[in-house]
Amino acid sequence: MAKIITMTSGKGGVGKTTSSAAFGTGLALRGFKTCIIDFDVGLRNLDLIMGCERRVVFDFINVVNGEARLNQALIKDKRVENLFILPTSQTRDKDALTMAGVEKILEELKKEFDYILCDSPAGIEKGAQMALYFADEAIIVTNPEVSSVRDSDRILGVIQAKSRRAEQGLEPVKEHLLLTRYDLDRVERGEMLKVEDVLEILAIPLIGIIPESPAVLKASNVGMPVTLDEKSTAGQAYMDAVARFLGEKVEHRFMKPEKKGFFDRLLRRTA
């Protein structure tokens, strides 16, 4: 049974698209046929992060408007088997989406895919509501700072009130918290919220903590989901999150500052 997952946050710039790319790639690496949809109409970014921007011919909006078939718009990833991207339009805006059009595409995708990952735009308006309306599960991307936590709280309220599952009185959307850009040093110094502080306010299960890592920006710039960088802590943390999403018990890593060994200190001093 195909599942629709929405990656959302309320606030912008917290890492929704990066997380969608990394998480979706992770699901595909685990053998699930996965499609990532860019719902951020007008601010097309997912294709850049996934490194397929030069292969976009038709997009999500073309399919909604019946100008192209779904198969013409889907882009198959060249690196990972089972991974597809549905890019969005850069020239249109959120008003180009219709509930009926989105539903039709999702129903069609459900027949072929195991997971459909919707990369939501920021905000709580039409675009974001459209991305979360059909969700079975939601991953809330949050940074450890107060405004991000408050906006996440708000979007959780929107999910509980305005999703299809809420409107039809079905089993509620399953919520997961993904804490990104977690900077251990700054948390230690009290400049960022602790995991416990965030959990206390949002009160939803934690699916993963992604440490702040230079590998993330580097990966974005070269169009490679960070999950494919197996050496990076962020990539490993995303794979852990995928495992937890699939119901496996995995300990949270990267939450304690790494013990700097003698050689590390020596190297750092000389470097």
Next chain:
Amino acid sequence: MKTSTQTAFRDAPFQLRGASFTMMVLKVGDPRNPNFFPVLAGKIAQAPNFFKNAPVVLDLDDLPPGMPFDFGQFSGLLRNLGMVAVGLQGGTPEQQKDALAAGLAVLPPSRDAKTFDPLAGSGRSPAQGMGAGGGPVEAPARPAPQPEPAPPPAPAAAASRGTLMITEPVRSGRQIYAQGGDLVVVGPVSPGAELVADGSIHVYGALRGRALAGVGGDKASRIFCQSLEAELVSIAGLYRIADDMDRKVLRKQVQIFLDDGFLHIDPVAA
């Protein structure tokens, strides 16, 4: 000469305030019954002081559908008995129009009207008829002859209607209003959320948003919470913002109430 709205309000020759009163509701069954007013007069004679110039709200829900009703004449007859008709509760659009024309206010329909219906329905339910009528085979054949009245679970139903129970976290941006009763939240209330109740507010969790109890003017209503981290608390219009709260009560289990016209925030012994 122009004055800003603010000054205009401050210098206004009146004050507009909310207040709540207890009033009698007169449920009118058949006003054409010749005994209607004599029986009512008999009732009033039992406690003349209580009924003297008492305001009365009319309820015409029991009136046979389509029966015309003369508000002016009826009010006049009530006046003769010493009662003052002030409004109509619920009613059809036509009745409401006529009531307004006769100088009566239109009030929202009664809340206990609904509690009654499901009870009446369950009394006649096939399951109960079967239980009273004996064997399940013959039960459908004869209708249950309304045996002894079913034990009325009315008080419990009424109590649960008066209390709004929320069993999930109240998220930022959400506003919950418990009309005519208490609000109970089992879970945290996030910053930016707003709880409003005509009665008291109970939060079994941290209160981080706003809580306004007794918005209908009930000064006896209170706010209870497990951890006071609220942005604003208010009872019957008197409010206090986070900045003005005593640091000693922050993050404590407290109750908030009115006494001598002041808002008190007192810790509750755990």
